[in-house]
Amino acid sequence: MTARPAYLFLLPALFLYGAFVVLPILQVTAYSFFSWDNGIAQGFVGFANYARLGSDTVFWAALSHNAIWVVLTLAFPLMAGLLLAAILAERGPRTIQIMSAIYFLPRTIPLVVAGIIWGWIYNPLFGLLNYGLDMLGLGNLGGAWLAEESTALVSLNVVGAWTFFGFCVVIYLGAIQSIDPSLYEAAEVDGAPWWRKFRDITVPLLRNSTLFLGLYAAIEAMRFFDLVWVTTQGGPGYATEVLTTHVYKTFFLVGDFGYAAVLSVVLLVIVLSLSAIAFRLLRAK
Amino acid sequence: MTRFTKHSQTIILVIFALYALAPVYLVLLASMRSEADLFNGPLSLPWPINTSNYLRVWSDSGFSTFFWNSLKISVAVTVLVLLTAPLAGYAFAKMQFRGREALFALFLAGLVVPAPSVIVALYGNLQTLGLIDTHIGVILPQAALLMPFAVFMMRTVMQDVPDELIEAATMDGAGPLYGFLTVVVPLARPGLMSLTLIVFLFSWQEYLLPLVVLQTETLKTITVGAASLQGRYGVDYGGIAAAGLIAFAPLVVLFLTMQRSFVRGLSAGAVK
Structure with missing residues (x-):
């Protein structure tokens, strides 16, 4: 068979992808090496724009928030997904279907809307969280969740987790169902309690899924924008600033083309490296 | 236990x-x-x-317009992806040609590219093309950003189509496109269904592109509308809640009626 039909089949997808993704990536990379004035390139400046990264405290704060986001995501929704999947796997098919649909439901809600809903739950004056704490007699634990530097990022992560843990449940469930049941039967004969089977059979055999979800979470943690922008816009102060919001502000609010391009390139290098690592690790299995 | x-x-x-x-x-x-x-x-x-919250938001705050704009953009993006990604996925899955590995790697790299990382150049390009403040200016980049996922998923789907059936079709002297449409597409229908749902979902959820590309109030999408409503009426919680529900109700209905397709699509690419 000649190769011509193959290229024709590829052409439409490649054209669209090339024109609106690949080309802008190349342009952004080029932009980062120029000095800019009012959106017009002035001259090649080498790595001068990159040198500004070192003293940009907002950049380092943003990067650390992205990193914290990864850790929080691994610690909460991922672990919750693992536990829930392991519990659910032993229930009837009907329960599995209904519960996984319930857990997965928040994922279908646009992050913008999730941000609005939770922004309201967290509202210090008439928010439901403080109201609920009051009801339980724990009113003194209430706070201005998204408006305090100390709680804003963690509170936002609870929203992110809300949209993510169901996905983890679904992925883990798929993997658990392919584990050889005789392993569990053997452990049962030995009288092993549930948590021992969980620790010694389920968790180790789901390593690939954990690796996949962990890398997925890490990449998503670098990519997310909507949730922060619609709730805190990076504030209070820079408490929830992430790389994407820093790019947005540097470009659209400050109009600093060269440095916005530098930040974009840093963001791209990080996500592309993470995905390269992901493909290498997952293919090696 | x-x-x-x-x-x-x-x-x-x-x-x-x-x-x-x-x-x-x-x-x-x-x-x-x-x-x-x-x-x-x-x-x-x-x-x-x-129901007054719904009525107020729907007619007074322009949510009927936002809703139709979102629908129009999401349907257009979905159609565009459906017309392009299955062909490309099929080429990667079943056809031999030079540069196959390199081109596929190029698509794979795009799987993780976040919209904010290209917006600095994309925005200028859309300006040059005169596409700022138009729906096309949202549709084209959005379809492009979803393309790697769609091509990757379609390649997986197309790999499951038996070679013998494709060979039988080409033996009859059918051209590759005819064989693709008559043999491959019917067999790949569940995969195409998943792709349709996922692309529609992602497109409906998109926020950054419509936020920066669309400026005229009557062109805005429902995500942008919901977000701006939040700022406009700080304490109209009934209205905001109704707006939020209008913004995600279609997705929830789609998800609940076609749960299987959804989950299969979203977990495509996950390791077994």
């Missing part, structure tokens, strides 16, 4: 079900609550059920 273990596990399942559902449920209640009813507390059932 002891009964104690089993019951405590059930409690864990229920707690997380509440975590997933409670915010949605509370928004539903708030959206049906009248202002007079507001002081009975957020957990009380709204009575009488009140």
